[in-house]
Amino acid sequence: MYEEILSIDAIALYPIVGGYNSYPVSLTVGYEEPIRATEIKGLWKWWTRILLESVIFKQVNYVVPYSEIDKVMEDIFGSEDRKSLVRIDVKVNDDFIGVAEKIWQFLLSFFQKGQVINQRNVSSQNNIIIQVQNSNVYVINIDTYNNLKSIRVRRDDRDPKPDDKLIVIDFNNKKISIGGVGELKLEGLDKHLTIDNMRDFLSIPRIKLDMLRYNNTGLKVKDLNGRELNELVRIILDLITTVLIPKEVKFTISIKVDTERLKNEKNELDMNKVKKLKFALYSLFVYSILGGIGRMTNRGMGSLSPTVPTGINCRDNDLCGNLKSLFNEFSKISDESKINDFIRTLIDFDSLKKLSENWINEIGNTSKVNNVFYISTYTLKYLYAREINDPLKYLKALGELTLSTNINDPTFANEIFGRPRKRDDIRLPSAFRFKILYIGNKYYLIWYLLDRYSDANSSRSVIEGYKEKIARFIKNAQQKLGEVH
DSSP states (O other), rough: EEEEEEEEEEEEOOOOOOSSSSSSETTTTTOOOSSHHHHHHHHHHHHHHHHHHHHHHHSEEEOOOOOHHHHHHHHOOSSSSSSOEEEEEEEOOOHHHHHHHHHHHHHHHHHHHSSSTTTTTTEEEEEEEETTTTTTEEEEEEEETTTEEEEEEEEEEOOOOTTTTEHHHHHHTEEEEETTTTEEEEETTTTTTTTTTTTHHHSSSHHHHHHHTTTTOOOEESSSSSSHHHHHHHHHHHHHHHOOOSEEEEEEEEEEEEEGGGTTTTTTBBBBHHHHHHHHHHHHHHHHHHHOOOOOTBBBEEEEEEEEOEEEEEEHHHHHHHHHHHHHHTTTTOSSHHHHHHHHHHTTTHHHHHHTTGGGGSOOOSOOSOOOEOOOOOHHTTTTEEEOOOHHHHHHHHHHOOGGGGGHHHHHHHHHHOOOOOOOOOOOOEEEEEEEEEETTTEEEEEOOOOOEEEEETOBBBHHHHHHHHHHHHHHHHHHHHOOO
């Protein structure tokens, strides 16, 4: 029987999550998926691997395949042949799906009535512009040629023409309107991006790149009735979806444990399993401090923080009592220097070694592998924290600095800032990571580097091989952040 032993109240800033269309809300199918328990569990498991790899590297100067760690931790997380000892639930208070359904019906009704576009009012060129808080996000160009209409999407911020039809999303007044035709009042948009930061959000490099996925998409139709009309509305709804990113999502992570399976054949607690579970729960807390949820987490989207003052509720002091103490320290942080001290203590090698002593020797050390992440002394060396007022301005600034096109050395850019998956080549996640921590109504930008194992040098550290270039980059980044206002 699964019993809740731990719950963490958390907040995610600007999370870009979702399955159907990779966004939190799909207006097309009336579906919302802000935070998934399966994704949190996957990332929790990943951070457990990273912390264990860090201990192994510190002891023997190499790392092992993640699969070796998974074999030992299947006592906790399960495997194809073994049921997981832990179960994770996520509770989110969210009613945005009702808003999504209203938007669909509102747009469709006006298109069906021919009040936005129809056979009679299509000129040689007709544009529908999606505008958010005075920012033109997309232009939908409807062109006629030989009785066919070509509908094409362009990512554009040009000024609208007099005959353009504007679909305006107004976060301040909680409404969506079609210029000169009608408007729909919406409740529930107050948690989404506002006029003060929408322009900054849309100018974050990775967000701009992501929105280009819709550039030049479209279709050719004979008329705009029936299926073709629905297709046009679907395209518009998908475009609107790209700007309906929550400013924040508050939720609760509930960890339940099958306590009976913590016992051995003699019906006594199996202390080996108990120690592994304690390490896993510790890893979950580390993840909540250093990680995020959804896409673009390495670039600050979906930044996680345990919420103050509620934070952590531990129902078994033997298993998670240490996390209550850690959270109490976290909740008292009031300046950026204390963040550095707290994180260094959190990922201290001696602490991790003590948590994993005895059972870590179960992990096979027979095979070595490159490109496995771990925490090294360089991770601690390059750790940086800064109190900020406007998170999006800083995410934009760092996003621009970490673009490969803004870094003169392509090899350095790939090795430290990552490269996307390409044909005949593997995806390389970024070693340089930044996020926003939210503590006591204050925002803090933090960055750090996860080291990556490589046999290219004697130190077995990718970071060590680029330490001079990294130092120059960080010096430049600190200078640029000082210019952000």
